[in-house]
Amino acid sequence: MSMSARHITIIGGGLAGALLATLLAQRGWAVDVYEKRGDPRVHGYAGGRSINLALAERGRHALRQANVDDAVMAKAVMMRGRFVHPLHGEPGLQRYGRDDSEVIWSVSRGELNIALLDAAQAAGARLHFDHGLERVDFDAGLAHFRQADGVGTARPFHALVGADGAGSALRGQMAPHVALNERTEWLDHGYKELEIPPTADGDFRIEPNALHIWPRGHYMCIALPNDERTFTVTLFMPHGGEYPCFELVKTADQAQALFERDFADALPLIPNLRRDYEANPTGMLATLYLDRWHLDGRAVLIGDAAHAMVPFHGQGMNCAFEDCVALANHLGGQDSLEDAFAAFEAQRKPDAEAIQQMALENYIEMRDKVDDSAFLLQRQLELA
Template sequence: MSSKPSLTLIGGGLVGALLAQQLARRGFAVDVFEKRPDPRTAGFAGGRSINLALAERGLQALRSAGLAEDVLRHAVMMRGRMVHTTDGRSGLQRYGVDDSEVIWSVSRGGLNMLLLDAAEAAGVRFHFGQGLVGVDFDAGRMRVADLDGIERELDAPVIIGADGAGSALRAAMNAHRPLGERTEWLGHGYKELEIPPAARLPPALLRDGGGRDQFAIEPNALHIWPRGGYMCIALPNTEGSFTVTLFLPAQGPYPSFATLPDARTAETFFKDDFADLLPLLPGFAGDYDAHPVGTLATLYLERWHLGGRALLVGDAAHAIVPFHGQGMNCGFEDTVVLAGLLDGNDPAEAFAEFQRIRQPNANAIARMALENYVEMRDSVADPRYLAKRELGARLAGAVPDHFMARYRMVTFTHLPYAYALERGRAQDVLLEQLLRDSPDAASVDLDAAIATLKATLPPLPPLRHG
């Protein structure tokens, strides 16, 4: 008989399914309660972004679960940002040094179903259509309700919440003992649109004049139309379409979602601000009027656990805005850390150590995600930003053990998020200093810059790549 405790997970989404699979592989008996029906039989319910950016931290978690190759077979590589300016020009800003440093566009629904299959194969028991109603933490019991509202009570001595930003377990924990919850609303919202596969568009609109390529625009990039204060982005899907997301202020003067309430007003706005994108959106009117405006917020908690009885992971503990593409990756990294801590340790000790390790890093990526929104919508076309980017690339090429762009640290290594935040700030101060007398990165004396860098900052820690 195993001496490991039985574990109850709330939430069968991406983080919940991956965590359950990793725990089951380590010998834990795991039950997962998910309020929605099984998406493999009922169909995947929308309401959130249909594709996500998978980076090294998430890939490493999938490797540890033996699933990375299966996931990448259904992903589209993105080499960098394809920036579309107001005059119709575009140019690629690479994320990394070469094709060894790329991110991947993956389907949320497809990935979730793959993870559910893997968890079940590992022995996880799923209970779909079972939403959490309440928890008696002292008694180690919980109440769930099915889709008809019929409730039942079950043993749940150790319960883990992976049920997202609107976590029912977090609400129950907070009612039992306040968690120090704070939500910062961004004040901007989003709406999803679609560029269809090339076959559904007039050949004159296509990048290759209507050849055999299934994609209307460059597939191996994350496309950005930065407009200062707002933007559109587009991520590729394997079948040839792109999911386009418009980010705008929710309220306030034009343009905002409040001043663009319907497709008629929004189409005029797109003709002025996204003239090259609008012709690629034949379903614009229907999509704009049918799709809701999503909200964006950052969640902060002082406490993630109640002793060894309950713990929050992923978005339930630290939901962030999506502008660094790290929400899923951070949640997946959570699962690796937590599974390792629970293996052979008392839950109370494991939960406390999990919060100690992960909370500073969750706070750091939350800050960087907010900063990256400003970078994506404002800075990618700014000459000062481009000069710092160019000089940083020169330094990274010359002394890679001393300089790495913050984006690369976050996206392509396993360095702690908190380290990447602080090192990135220090490096930015240095770049500003080096470019103080000239806005031209090519005019900076590289040898002198390297000497200043080495005198100012210590070498980078040993880098861990996948």
């Protein structure tokens, strides 16, 4: 590819956008990143999604390619396995592997995003915050952005990468030009985040090196550790139907009653349950399917913009990071952008679809099967 063709405009400076910017800038590409939100290093991180995430080997492999693994791992908390809290019976750890070489890691979304933005900038990528993509004129090669102060601006582009998440504006702009056949399957379950603070001595209140699960059949709580010795608890519960569901557990009193009944051992750990339950939003979950991920050599989608998934395998970000490595490699190895985008789609779409399916299946396992003694026996036999 000619040097003039080695310019990429990335929409979204979240997890995938910042990692791809780093990888490409390190390989000599001219990279511009346009991010709708402000710079989290100046204004603090404005999340909106989960506070922490499970980082697995797939994701770490990608971080190593960009030389950011050490910075991220310095603040990561190891999770050796699932620590299951059944309704009746003793809580206990089910290891993910035979020893600590097979573990996953809990990382803060905000800290991870900042580490990746720092790396992208150090590699030479130009970061433009407070620029939300609104419209793309593919014929003129112009991307139109709205800045935080309301002023509109148009920037020329050679090729666009949509790393702008599940609600991707770029995807919407590609739709009239290519048969994406977009389908969103909403899960009839949502989530609410709560917090387990540290003890008065500043320590973790429960076993730190585990992903805690309180399985309860049609609903569950999980908790992931944070390096400041808190845990982020996520309650997953149906929308509608029988009790408990978000429509029947609306108020602080109703949340208190649910936890007294079904999460009695977790309740004393969450002193601000009542306040957080009412203040924190209820998140929606969906799987996004597309027939195509690219518009010839002019635009391509990665991460959640291409294949958002439900979070029950903890693989959405890990999969998005794998996309970044794959796209950077294809951009280095193909003669044209169109060939690179097509090869990327051909490689990654089947993998992403397989992980999307596994993520849907794992919800049933996590909420319903992890404390099932017959299931556990079978699992132990599988691991033996």
